[in-house]
Amino acid sequence: MTFELSERVQTVPPSGIRRFFEIAEERDDVISLGVGEPDFSTPWAARDAAITSLEQGKTSYTANRGMRELRESIADYVADRFELGYDPDEEIIVTAGASEAVDLAFRAFVDPGDTVAIAQPAYISYEPGVIFAGGEVLSVPTTEEDDFRLTVEGLEQAGADEADMLVLCYPNNPTGAIMTEADLEPIAEFAREHDLLVLSDEIYAELTYDGNEHVSIATLEGMRERTIVFNGFSKAHAMTGLRLGYALGPAEAINAMNKIHQYTMLSAPTTAQHAALEALDSCENDVEAMVNEYDRRRQFVLSRFREIGMDVFEAKGAFYCFPEVPEGFTAEEFAEGILREQGVAVVPGDVFGEGGSGHLRVSYATGLDDLREALARIEAFVEDHT
């Protein structure tokens, strides 16, 4: 039979990154700076807690919203680290990765025809998520001149005052941009004035460098009631494959998300919940060590790009930097060129939406030795072609 695919599925184009992976697979000497996941293993104590939970036969479903103990622990953690106050019973839901939490939010709050403004360049899953939920995407480009921070001018120019929701992600994937409290204030004011629901993906919150502290937009005046915060264990705790994240928000919103979650997921992976509990309980030092190492790599990569003569803005968060490609290349041509000629995989910025063209996303979630070699190869490519 032929499958009559839903319009929603047909509307979403295939991932722009796939072609690069296909080229990368053709050779065996590729250094990949293309991936968005930590090269570190999950801290041992968290893995051990997962193993112990399995030995004890803890393999049943948990409460739909996640183990109460874990929700309490998350409530304490976000209060300590980010001054966020949420009730573990009603205002926190534990999900299969932050990805599930973001998807639940789109499905819980987007009606057909609703407009979701997305600050771009942005993580590639938001746009398909909005389309799958029947909504329409409004791109709000950010620019290098603004250090890829979202501005009220950008929101106004894009017509975001008419939108129903705004998606932000700081520290940002793919640019590594962060937003300070002073940067967020006018955005919060805009959201209040135009009655926007804010979906704030803060999965890179721990990965903030240069003495900056992550500030959640939900902590600004009048924002808690209109913001859903997403976070998880994939990045800071190096737990991508364990699939564990969470959302924080007012009870009414979290209840609506839980209504979908309880029918579609039932509960987040139990073993991962045990690992997460331990991660919050005893892995602070591991997180700090990983963050320090990312910071070292960040400084190395930024300084090497500058030596090579490529413009790169000072990324202050996540584990990406976002250099400009030299004149005469599109980002895609440059990315394909260094992959074919030098065996270095990076992702062209266009993949991440408006504002991304002419740039490359370079992940430094890779050891320093590989980073050194990759940057030497990029330098050779630039020397050969400019």
Ligand code: PMP
């Ligand atoms: N948000 C952003 C900005 C990300 O970069 C990623 C992972 N690449 C996710 C969410 C998904 O995280 P998780 O593994 O928790 O689903």
